[in-house]
Amino acid sequence: MSMPPVFDPHSPEARAISVLFAQTLVVCAAIGLLVAVLVGYCVVRFRARPGDPAPAENPGNKRLEAVWTAVPLGILVLLFILTARTVGAADPPVDREPDLVVVGHQWWWEATYKEGAVTANEIHIPVGRKVLVRIESADVIHDFWVPQLARKIDAIPGHPGFIWMEADAPGPYVGTCAEYCGVEHAWMRILVIAEPQAEFDAWLAHESHPASALSSDEAAARGAKVFQEKTCINCHAVAGSAHDARVAPSLTHLAERKTLGAGVIGNTPADLAHWLRDPQGVKQGCHMPNLNLTDPEVNDLVTYLETLK
Ligand code: CUA
Numbered sequence: 001m002s003m004p005p006v007f008d009p010h011s012p013e014a015r016a017i018s019v020l021f022a023q024t025l026v027v028c029a030a031i032g033l034l035v036a037v038l039v040g041y042c043v044v045r046f047r048a049r050p051g052d053p054a055p056a057e058n059p060g061n062k063r064l065e066a067v068w069t070a071v072p073l074g075i076l077v078l079l080f081i082l083t084a085r086t087v088g089a090a091d092p093p094v095d096r097e098p099d100l101v102v103v104g105h106q107w108w109w110e111a112t113y114k115e116g117a118v119t120a121n122e123i124h125i126p127v128g129r130k131v132l133v134r135i136e137s138a139d140v141i142h143d144f145w146v147p148q149l150a151r152k153i154d155a156i157p158g159h160p161g162f163i164w165m166e167a168d169a170p171g172p173y174v175g176t177c178a179e180y181c182g183v184e185h186a187w188m189r190i191l192v193i194a195e196p197q198a199e200f201d202a203w204l205a206h207e208s209h210p211a212s213a214l215s216s217d218e219a220a221a222r223g224a225k226v227f228q229e230k231t232c233i234n235c236h237a238v239a240g241s242a243h244d245a246r247v248a249p250s251l252t253h254l255a256e257r258k259t260l261g262a263g264v265i266g267n268t269p270a271d272l273a274h275w276l277r278d279p280q281g282v283k284q285g286c287h288m289p290n291l292n293l294t295d296p297e298v299n300d301l302v303t304y305l306e307t308l309k
Contacts, residue, residue, distance in 0.1 A: 010171075014150060091163075096132060098133060102133055104136070106287065109123075119252075120257070123192045126194070132165075150163050150165045165192070184284070211238075217303060219304075236251045276293055
């Protein structure tokens with residue numbers, strides 16, 4: 001069984017938050033335990049017995065009042081200092097241009113690298129390097145949260161934010177939108193793939209170019225035509241073609257992604273066909289309409305989209 005991500009940090013920033021969580025938990029647990037023990041002791045030791053008079057009160061005990069003011073104040077000051085130190089460690093100042101811009105949409109994430117690559121819902125980063133991400137929103141308030149790599153940050157329309165992200169080991173790290181943003185809030189997953197620098201560079205170079213030459217396959221050519229005629233092009237971009245709409249996820253390298261619909265299903269040809277046939281059945285309320293495609297159209301479209309690598 002794997003640890004919940006909050007307890008398994010993989011960056012200095014996330015580790016600082018995890019440590020603060022543990023420290024706060026220890027302080028609060030100690031207080032809770034002390035109160036429970038004292039209450040239990042008093043309930044037994046000072047319980048009313050038949051014939052006992054009403055207990056005497058002890059008003060105006062200055063020393064007692066000083067103690068019960070000073071101790072909680074000291075605990076709060078301690079927690080404040082720990083929190084302030086964590087904020088500094090988890091959120092270092094921004095000192096350069098961002099490496100990529102992530103925009104929250106209902107209900108998916110768009111990522112644009114400064115080198116020009118555009119992708120959706122899957123973000124690649126190099127291992128062991130601090131990546132500065134600019135966070136924006138295209139519509140309502142979202143919240144970008146990959147708990148193992150960085151703090152949370154709201155994506156607020158018209159008000160960009162910045163976050164440092166880093167991974168100390170290769171791997172996929174799962175994140176999610178953490179601010180309720182409408183009907184498909186739950187399916188606004190983020191997959192951060194951390195990989196060695198050389199692999200990352202290769203990925204970025206590949207991603208910055210259009211998909212390799214379209215296959216000469218007849219079905220793929222028919223699918224490309226369906227893509228234009230069924231107005232997919234009004235929302236989706238495919239680099240290297242004339243389509244550069246930014247309303248919906250760029251499909252430039254769609255076939256390489258692990259999931260569709262921001263994590264709602266996988267990305268096999270069968271999944272893709274399912275999605276094209278009935279997007280509202282797969283992700284109810286999403287902005288992808290049902291285009292009432294025929295089975296041959298779906299097959300051709302899938303063949304075409306699978307060439308986008
Ligand atoms: Cu986007 Cu919740």
